[in-house]
Amino acid sequence: MIKNISNLGDAALYCDFGNEVKKSINSKVIKYFKTIKEKKFEGINNLTPSYNKLIISYDLKKTNFKEVKKFIENINIDDSEKTNSKKLEIPVCCHENFSLDIKRLVEILKLSREKILENFLNKEYFCYMTGFIAGMPFLGDLDENMRAQRLETPRVKVPKGSVALTEQFANIYTFESPGGWNILGNTPLNVFDSSKEDKPNLINPGDTVIFKEITLDQYKNFNE
């Protein structure tokens, strides 16, 4: 199922599952990720699943490329469909206080604000991966007519909770950070919580997410 294994630097394996961004390919990446994680191979210190790649990094003091590659090549992946993925509803407020790039989106997508929200909300999105910043979920796929490029100049500060779009993906900024995605709204939900060490991420790879609109009042009262 892995098309090719090569090295990324001298302390990581680069497992290539193909070039397309597809749920079927990503599900394989996630299956490998979960299986390898459970095996606790001595020396592997990180696994990073993404759309169609899996990076396995290791401690060069404990193991090396050859050993980890052999281990990965001989691993048996359970191909059954069972996964313990969750379905989550994420409240999002798209009031003008929060939808910082709505004008830009209206212009680029040539759709009205109402149509953009209708296309975006109440649909199931698949979580391909989390990362870049802690807990940020990469969700997809957006409808064909909802795909906009990144901002030409990224923002220095994107507010925490921002729900934003780029190409076929949506994400949530889990804390204030620089970023170049088109901001459509904001969720009052804490998507990343570092005090929960065993489960800091609300959304994990393989989960399904549906955005539900809330009003500004509901947003303000959400955490009370």
Added chain:
Amino acid sequence: MSNNYFDIIRPGINTTFQDKGRDHLYHIGIPFSGAMDNRNYLIANKLVNNKLDSAVIEFAYQGPHLKYSGERINFAVTGDVIFSIKKKDTEIEGNCYQSYQIENGDEINIVSTNKSVYGYLALGGELDLKFQWNSCSINTKANIGSNDGKKLDLGQRINLKKINSIKDIKKTNYINTKIENIRVIKGTNFDYFSEEGKKIFYEKEFIVSKLSDRMGMRLEGPKIENIVNTNIKSEGLIKGVIQVPADGNPIIMLSDHGTVGGYPKIGAVASADYDRLVQMAPGSKIKFKEINLSDAETLFKLYEMETQNFLSQI
């Protein structure tokens, strides 16, 4: 409340608590962190009889000025650092790679790093710090780790839980070596770049930019031309990876890097050269030399043996 503590008279520019870092968290978006220059971190702990994975104070450029209250304690500074120790009426210049003993009322003033970036202050004892995922390392971007994930600030106190009972003075002759070339292994998107671009990467000099921090080191110099695509679908990164965004200027991922990235990867720095890479201050000239995987593995083994040797001599 602790009876042994340091008051921060001046925090320094980027002063944090660091240890060995945290692993098994890339998949949720949390980087390794930990001391940038691992060898100097280990030596600092050894000089004060600490366990090698103990927390230390890492500083960049200008370090902290601290005033001590409590019973006698040893400390040591590693790196290429200018600092002084103030005892009652005398102030002496300190030497790196040597432990010193201070007592109630004494001050440590870490003025600056010299033609380098990071230095380490190890205290002979155990700092009273919060751990997250088995590490106290501060990641200021995600606000993870001790001190609420923030760098140290004026007026704060650094508390000690315990002071080591063995207080012999130790010294070593370690010298921070500089290397001419940073050795790299070809990246997974090497073919995205033009023949000219590849040549530039290995043959020309780059300058370390001011826009460098614990997340990444930006380089300036001749542009590296991309002939395939300036974006890839985001995928995992590790420290040392060299990405080249559309503007043609390379960025090297450092210990607090974003866990995924969407720029093509032209190369990755050999693990053996990482400690020396992070010490290259803005304005430094940097040149890359290509090596293969097996050479990189051998070089790391040698580097690691050398580190263990230095430690065993202390």
